[in-house]
Amino acid sequence: MNDDTPISRGFGSGRRAQTPKDRVPPGQYVTPDFPVLSAGPTPQIKFEDWTFALQRGGSLIGKWSWEEFEALPQTTIKTDIHCVTKWSKLDTVWRGVTFDDLLKAAGVGEPTAAYIMAHCDGGYTTNVPVADLIGGKGVVATRYDDLPILPAHGGPARLLVPHLYFWKSAKWVRRLRFMEHDERGFWERFGYHNYGDPWKEQRYDGD
């Protein structure tokens, strides 16, 4: 805060007691709700039509039906999530397949490309460095609170990269494409930050 920051008299008796500083990044507030933010209508996908794929170059190096995906090793994680629209939600519980286990299932050893683009139903995309997905940091989640993820929240499956702002945790994800060079995804092209670290408050490009 600078000396010339205007003070709003009478403001601020509300939420701060519930906002633990080590858990909640700057500019965020904790909500018990689970708000929904999407750019278009919610795609309604049948499980029997759903597939998930890993792509490198022009070819798919792994492709799974819903049943096959369910048979992959499943990991449960409890984590805080932070949306760029300012809400954070603590201790959310997800289950799905880690990016590491996906690579293993596809027979990929060390990933050779440094970035992925996540492609989703409805045309949404987002870019994430591979380094932010490996080592258990990224999951393709199919359960929230032990239940199938609701379509409005990204079901059947959403990418989960909880240490970045939540738009990187792409809803309705269907394909992860390896990229040699970084490209911007949907919101990243519309002025949101290319990386999106909530602890550095990287909301918008240039932050």
Place this chain on the structure above:
Amino acid sequence: MTVTETATTLGRRIEWQVAEVNEIVIETPRVKSLLLRVTGWQGHLPGQHVDIRLTAEDGYQAQRSYSIASPPENDLLILTVERVAGGEVSPYLVDELRAGDRFQLRGPVGGYFVWTVATRGPLYLIAGGSGIVPLMAMLRHRERRKLAVPTLLLYSSRSLEDVIYREELNVMAQHDPNLDVVHTLTRNQPAGWVGHRGRIDKEMLALTPPALANKPHIFVCGSTPFVEHVSNLLVELGHDALAIKTERFGPTGG
């Protein structure tokens, strides 16, 4: 300044600026418009929003996002804010803020839920409650530019007294043969009300004038359940999902 010059710019940080309240307009019992003077405002596109940051006397800060209600042609930046019960920021903005007060703001933000005269039409706008705000920026921009694109606004409110911008919308529609404004009132209707009653359904959504038949640009804004409901129905009615742009106001906007 032309509108196209203010589209999303990458690579430059959006800095915090100081906004001074020039005037406050009571729109409905729960909604006020804040007319703000922002020195050096770079301009915006209709549909974009800003982040505001309030600072308490002890340095505590809170941020929220609000849609811009004014068209790019306006000198003053207008935010229209609904009081969210139990919220932290909106009750302050609606009940405590006075003309002459100052707070921080940065933007504009968001480049997808945007319409300008360059996009043309037809234009199909569907609002629930305070979801009218970014759509009003589009309607005001369209009016200022006198662009004759066929446009329909379907606007759902709880009651007549909850209709935001009611008079302005009436006048706008009366003077513009290409603009239709259709209201539905979900909870209370005044005596003699001849408009729609109840929440937006498939029949209401299908009642579009012929001029809107050909691939309209569709913008839906309101609460999450409202937008989910309406956008699902629009897809069922055969509209292209990629032509439907949505903005969901979360329940915790506060």
